[in-house]
Amino acid sequence: MELQKTPLNDCFVLKPNVFRDERGLFYETYNQKVFEKTTGLNVDFVQDNQSVSSKGVLRGLHFQRGEMAQAKLVRVVKGKVLDIIVDIRKDSATFGKSFSVVLDDVEHLQLFVPRGFAHGFITLSEQSIFSYKCDNYYDKASESGIIYNDATLALDWHLPSEEFIISEKDLELPNFGEAVSHYPSNS
Numbered sequence: 001m002e003l004q005k006t007p008l009n010d011c012f013v014l015k016p017n018v019f020r021d022e023r024g025l026f027y028e029t030y031n032q033k034v035f036e037k038t039t040g041l042n043v044d045f046v047q048d049n050q051s052v053s054s055k056g057v058l059r060g061l062h063f064q065r066g067e068m069a070q071a072k073l074v075r076v077v078k079g080k081v082l083d084i085i086v087d088i089r090k091d092s093a094t095f096g097k098s099f100s101v102v103l104d105d106v107e108h109l110q111l112f113v114p115r116g117f118a119h120g121f122i123t124l125s126e127q128s129i130f131s132y133k134c135d136n137y138y139d140k141a142s143e144s145g146i147i148y149n150d151a152t153l154a155l156d157w158h159l160p161s162e163e164f165i166i167s168e169k170d171l172e173l174p175n176f177g178e179a180v181s182h183y184p185s186n187s
């Protein structure tokens with residue numbers, strides 16, 4: 001497994017060893033010993049999630065506040081997505097900065113998103129199957145997020161906005177300033 005640093009502190013892309021042969025391919029989607037050796041981190045993932053989305057579905061940007069903040073290790077099982085994260089740790093040198101990466105079922109890249117980041121993705125292929133590990137449990141009461149078209153962040157989602165499919169819940173998310181004003185700086 002190869003680690004690729006990103007411009008955001010503590011966040012990185014992982015490129016797994018993919019074994020291809022005439023049958024298809026095999027790779028270890030997660031190996032705790034390899035993850036710890038490659039990243040130097042000891043993360044206790046406790047919950048695996050999976051979502052299926054059609055083209056244009058934009059999920060996010062989401063995070064859980066305070067003690068229920070989640071680190072995530074995200075990947076695409078099928079299809080192609082543009083994954084975007086925003087550093088909302090007020091004491092971080094990259095506070096307010098965003099990073100985007102294409103995750104797909106060809107390169108099989110994974111993205112490690114530490115606690116203290118807002119996360120979202122848009123599906124670029126006809127369908128995506130998105131799978132990710134979390135180091136904290138889902139807690140509805142702690143859920144928050146940032147509206148996808150926040151003017152401060154000015155995120156590029158790579159598709160025309162007319163193609164976006166966004167939940168009512170996500171259309172009501174606060175802007176960046178409001179979202180981080182309620183976010184403790186120590187997460």
Ligand SMILES: Cc1cn([C@H]2C[C@H](O)[C@@H](COP(=O)(O)OP(=O)(O)O[C@H]3O[C@H](C)C(=O)[C@H](O)[C@H]3O)O2)c(=O)[nH]c1=O
Pocket residue numbers: 049051059060062063119120121137138167
């Ligand atoms: C996240 C989650 C949701 N749910 C239930 C709650 C809803 O009834 C239903 C759909 O939830 P939601 O619309 O929040 O799903 P997403 O929009 O994919 O949310 C996720 O999208 C972005 C990209 C993330 O990074 C987060 O992990 C997560 O917020 O699943 C659960 O039961 N457990 C969970 O962990």
